[in-house]
Amino acid sequence: MVATxxxxxxxxxxxxxxxxADPAIxxxxxxxxxxxxxFSEDQPRIPFSIVDASPEDGTFTxxxxxxxxxxxxxxxxxxxxxxxxxxxxxxxxxxxxxxxTVLCIGDGEGFVPLLSVMHALRDAGCRVITVLSEFSEQNTxxxxxxxxxxxxxxxxSSKERAAExxxxxxxxxxxxxxxxxxxxxxxxxxxxxxRSLSIPARCILNMIMLDGVGICGICRVMVGGERKxxxxxxxxxxxxxxxxxxxxxxxxxxx
Amino acid sequence: xNAYQHPETNPLVSRDTRWREExxxxxxxxxxxxxxxxxxxxxxxxxxxxxxxxxxxGLSIEQAVLEARRCLDCPxxxxxxxxxxxxxxxxxxxxxxxxHFAEALEVLSLTTVLPAVCGRVCPQExxxxxxxxxxxxxxxxxxxxxxxxxVADFNREVSRQExxxxxxxxxSKIASPFFGGIRIAVIGSGPSGxxxxxxxxxxGYDVTVFEALDRLGGxxxxxxxxxxxxxxxxxxxxxxxxxxxxxxxxxxxVGITMGFDELQEQGFKGIFIATGAGKPRxxxxxxxxxxxxxxxxxxxIRYNAKNTDDIYGQNVMTLxxxxxxxxxxxxxxxxxxxxxxxxxxxxxxxxYRRSASEMxxxxxxxxxxxxxxxxxxxxxxxxxxLADENGTLCAMxxxxxxxxxxxxxxxxxxxxIPGAVETVDVDxxxxxxxxxxxxxEQLPDQLRSRQGxxxxxxxxxxxxxxxxxxxxxxxxxxxxxxxxxxxxxxAAKAMSEAFEEIISNTTLx
Numbered sequence: 164m165v166a167t168x169x170x171x172x173x174x175x176x177x178x179x180x181x182x183x184a185d186p187a188i189x190x191x192x193x194x195x196x197x198x199x200x201x202f203s204e205d206q207p208r209i210p211f212s213i214v215d216a217s218p219e220d221g222t223f224t225x226x227x228x229x230x231x232x233x234x235x236x237x238x239x240x241x242x243x244x245x246x247x248x249x250x251x252x253x254x255x256x257x258x259x260x261x262x263x264t265v266l267c268i269g270d271g272e273g274f275v276p277l278l279s280v281m282h283a284l285r286d287a288g289c290r291v292i293t294v295l296s297e298f299s300e301q302n303t304x305x306x307x308x309x310x311x312x313x314x315x316x317x318x319x320s321s322k323e324r325a326a327e328x329x330x331x332x333x334x335x336x337x338x339x340x341x342x343x344x345x346x347x348x349x350x351x352x353x354x355x356x357x358r359s360l361s362i363p364a365r366c367i368l369n370m371i372m373l374d375g376v377g378i379c380g381i382c383r384v385m386v387g388g389e390r391k392x393x394x395x396x397x398x399x400x401x402x403x404x405x406x407x408x409x410x411x412x413x414x415x416x417x418x
Numbered sequence: 419x420n421a422y423q424h425p426e427t428n429p430l431v432s433r434d435t436r437w438r439e440e441x442x443x444x445x446x447x448x449x450x451x452x453x454x455x456x457x458x459x460x461x462x463x464x465x466x467x468x469x470x471x472x473x474x475x476g477l478s479i480e481q482a483v484l485e486a487r488r489c490l491d492c493p494x495x496x497x498x499x500x501x502x503x504x505x506x507x508x509x510x511x512x513x514x515x516x517x518h519f520a521e522a523l524e525v526l527s528l529t530t531v532l533p534a535v536c537g538r539v540c541p542q543e544x545x546x547x548x549x550x551x552x553x554x555x556x557x558x559x560x561x562x563x564x565x566x567x568x569v570a571d572f573n574r575e576v577s578r579q580e581x582x583x584x585x586x587x588x589x590s591k592i593a594s595p596f597f598g599g600i601r602i603a604v605i606g607s608g609p610s611g612x613x614x615x616x617x618x619x620x621x622g623y624d625v626t627v628f629e630a631l632d633r634l635g636g637x638x639x640x641x642x643x644x645x646x647x648x649x650x651x652x653x654x655x656x657x658x659x660x661x662x663x664x665x666x667x668x669x670x671x672v673g674i675t676m677g678f679d680e681l682q683e684q685g686f687k688g689i690f691i692a693t694g695a696g697k698p699r700x701x702x703x704x705x706x707x708x709x710x711x712x713x714x715x716x717x718x719i720r721y722n723a724k725n726t727d728d729i730y731g732q733n734v735m736t737l738x739x740x741x742x743x744x745x746x747x748x749x750x751x752x753x754x755x756x757x758x759x760x761x762x763x764x765x766x767x768x769x770y771r772r773s774a775s776e777m778x779x780x781x782x783x784x785x786x787x788x789x790x791x792x793x794x795x796x797x798x799x800x801x802x803x804l805a806d807e808n809g810t811l812c813a814m815x816x817x818x819x820x821x822x823x824x825x826x827x828x829x830x831x832x833x834x835i836p837g838a839v840e841t842v843d844v845d846x847x848x849x850x851x852x853x854x855x856x857x858x859e860q861l862p863d864q865l866r867s868r869q870g871x872x873x874x875x876x877x878x879x880x881x882x883x884x885x886x887x888x889x890x891x892x893x894x895x896x897x898x899x900x901x902x903x904x905x906x907x908x909a910a911k912a913m914s915e916a917f918e919e920i921i922s923n924t925t926l927x
Contacts, residue, residue, distance in 0.1 A: 187670075187675050187676055191675065191677075208632070247669075249669055250632070250669045250675070252674065252675075253671070373719050373720070374640075376630050376856070377696065378640070378715050379713065379715050380698040380712070380713035380715060381712070381713075384707075390706075390707075392697075412707075412809040413707055415809070
C-alpha cells in the first residue's frame with residue numbers, strides 16, 4: 164500500500180501540517196522518531212520529525228517549513244498525492260518517563276521535533292513548561308500546538324533570553340530536566356546554562372542525512388567522545404555529552 | 419526437467435554429451451593454448467575520465483567465441499572450485515563456443531542470478547581464473563569473467579530489441595508448486611538477498627524481499643558507480659529475479675517499520691537477513707569530523723545521484739574539489755578516487771598504509787585508476803587532518819610507513835618510520851577504511867556477535883533461531899558481491915532442505 168497525503172493544514176505560507184496515511188508507520192511511531200520522505204524524483208530524501216500518530220486512523224503527522232528550498236514544495240502538495248518514497252519510523256524513540264518538571268525549549272523553526280516529546284511527557288505525568296523562542300518570527304503558528312501539551316508557556320526573543328528563562332524558572336520551581344532542539348548554537352548555550360544549574364539536559368539534533376539508516380555518515384556527531392550517527396543512534400542525545408562546537412563547524416556546510 | 423538438482427544429467431551442462439565431445443575434437447589442445455587471451459575493449463583513459471560511461475566495453479560475438487575456444491573443457495575443472503556459487507563454467511563457455519548464447523545463459527542461471535553483475539565486479543583473478551589450467555602453463559587464464567559478462571549482456575540486448583523472436587527463457591524454474599504456500603521473507607535486496615530469493619523462488623517458495631531504501635540492489639546501486647556497473651544492468655538482473663515470482667517491497671525497514679514478530683504473524687515461515695555492512699568506519703584520528711572529510715558512502719551516493727550539489731542547500735560542500743585524497747585501497751576506494759577524476763579533480767590520490775602489492779582492490783580497478791592518472795601514496799598513513807582559519811579541511815598529515823612481518827591477514831604489516839611525517843595540501847578527504855555491519859533493530863540479542871554481525875553456522879547460514887538465516891556482509895563483515903551471493907545460495911539450499919525434512923516427516927493422523 165502506498166502512503167498518501169490525507170489532509171493538509173496550511174498554517175501560513177511558510178508552514179504546512181501534513182497528515183499522511185500509512186498504517187505501519189502510524190502503528191510503530193513513538194515520540195522522537197522521524198521519517199525520510201522524497202516528494203519527487205528530483206528532490207532529495209529529507210528527514211521530518213513525526214509530530215503525532217494515530218494508530219486507529221492509520222495516519223501520522225509531520226510539519227513542513229519553508230527553508231531547505233521547500234517553499235515551492237509546500238505550495239505544490241495536494242490531498243490524495245501518493246508518497247512512494249517514505250521510510251520510517253526511524254531513530255531511537257525519546258525515553259519517556261515521569262521525570263517531574265520538564266522544561267522544553269526550541270526555536271520556532273526548529274521547534275517541531277519537541278511536539279511529540281511534549282505530548283508523551285505530558286501523558287507520562289510530567290509537568291511540561293515550554294519556552295518558545297520566536298526570534299525567527301516565522302512560527303507563531305506553532306503556538307497552538309505547543310500550548311496543547313504545555314502547563315506553562317513562555318516566549319523568548321533571543322538565545323540569551325531563552326537561557327535566562329532557564330535560570331528564572333528554575334529559581335522559582337524545581338526543574339528536573341531540560342529538553343531542547345533548534346539551531347546548534349542555541350543548544351550549546353542552553354546546555355551550558357543547564358549544566359551550570361546541574362539540570363539534566365536532552366537535545367534533539369537536526370541533521371542532514373542521505374539515507375537515514377546509518378550508511379552515509381553525514382549526521383555523525385561526537386557524543387561523550389564516541390562517534391555517533393544521529394539517524395540510528397539519535398536524534399536524541401544527552402546534551403552534556405554532545406560536542407556542539409565541532410557540530411557547529413560541520414553544520415556550516417549543510418545549511 | 420529436474421536440472422537444478424542433477425546438473426550432470428542436463429544436456430546443456432553434462433560434459434559427456436555428443437556436442438561437447440565434437441567440440442573438444444574440433445581443435446587440438448595445442449591449437450587452443452596457442453591462442454592469445456582476448457583483451458577486453460576499453461574506452462581510452464583520457465576520454466573516459468570526462469564522462470561516466472562504462473570503461474569496459476564488453477566482448478563482441480567473435481571475440482567471445484574466440485576466447486571460448488581457449489577453454490580446454492577440463493574433466494576436473496579447477497575454475498569451478500574457485501567459484502563461490504559453483505557456476506558450471508566449462509559448460510557455459512562451451513555453449514558460447516558453439517554459439518548457443520541463450521543456452522549459455524541458461525547454464526549460468528542454474529547457479530547465479532546476477533551474471534552481468536558478477537562478470538563485471540567479481541575478483542576473478544583470485545577465484546575462477548586463479549584455478550584455470552592455463553596458469554600452470556604460465557599463460558593468462560581463460561577470461562571467464564569477460565565471457566560471463568558477454569553471455570548476460572548479449573541475451574539482455576536480444577530480449578530488449580523487438581522483433582528478435584521470443585524472449586530467451588533466461589531462468590529455469592524447476593520446483594513443484596508444492597512449496598508455493600510457504601512464505602519466505604528476505605531482508606535486504608543486495609547481492610546476498612537476491613541470490614537467496616532467486617534460489618528459493620526457483621524451488622517454488624513464495625518469496626518477498628524487503629528493502630529499506632527507495633531503490634533495489636543495495637550496494638550495487640548506492641555504492642558502485644555507473645562507470646564500473648551501469649544501473650540498467652543491475653535493474654535488468656533484478657527484473658529477472660522478479661520474473662521468478664519474487665515480490666519486492668521497498669521503503670520497508672524490517673525491525674523498524676515492521677517487527678520480526680509481525681513478519682511471523684503475516685505468515686512468513688523463514689527469514690533470511692542480508693542487511694550488509696554499510697556503516698562507515700573511521701580511523702579515529704583528529705580532524706575526521708572537519709567539513710571536507712567525508713565517508714566513501716556519502717561521496718559515492720552523492721556522485722551516483724548527480725544533482726545533489728544543488729538540492730542540499732547553497733552552502734553544501736561540493737564534491738567538485740581540486741585535490742582529493744581517498745584513504746584506503748579497496749574496491750570502494752578505487753571507485754571513489756576514479757569518481758573524483760570524473761568530477762574534475764586535478765589531483766586524485768590514494769593514501770594507503772601498506773605497499774601496492776597488498777592493496778585489496780581488484781587488479782583491474784587498480785590498473786584503470788593508474789591509467790586515468792590517480793596518484794598512489796602507498797606506505798603513507800594519515801595521522802591528522804588540519805583545518806584552515808575557517809575550520810575547513812586544508813591539509814593532511816601523513817606518517818611514512820615500511821613493511822614488517824606478516825600479520826594475521828597474511829599481509830606484511832605496516833610499521834611507522836619514526837619522525838617521517840609529511841603534510842600534504844588537500845581540499846577533500848574521502849575516508850574508505852572499511853565498513854561495519856548494519857544489524858536490524860529488534861534482532862534477538864543471542865543472534866548478534868559483539869561486532870554487530872549475526873552469528874550463523876558457516877555452512878548453512880542458520881542462526882540459533884531455526885527460522886532465521888543470514889548471509890553476506892552482515893555475517894562476514896565487508897567482503898565481496900560474489901561471496902555474499904554464495905552465502906545466499908547455501909542458505910537457500912539449507913533452508914529448503916529443512917522444510918523438505920519437516921514435510922517428509924509429517925504424517926496424517
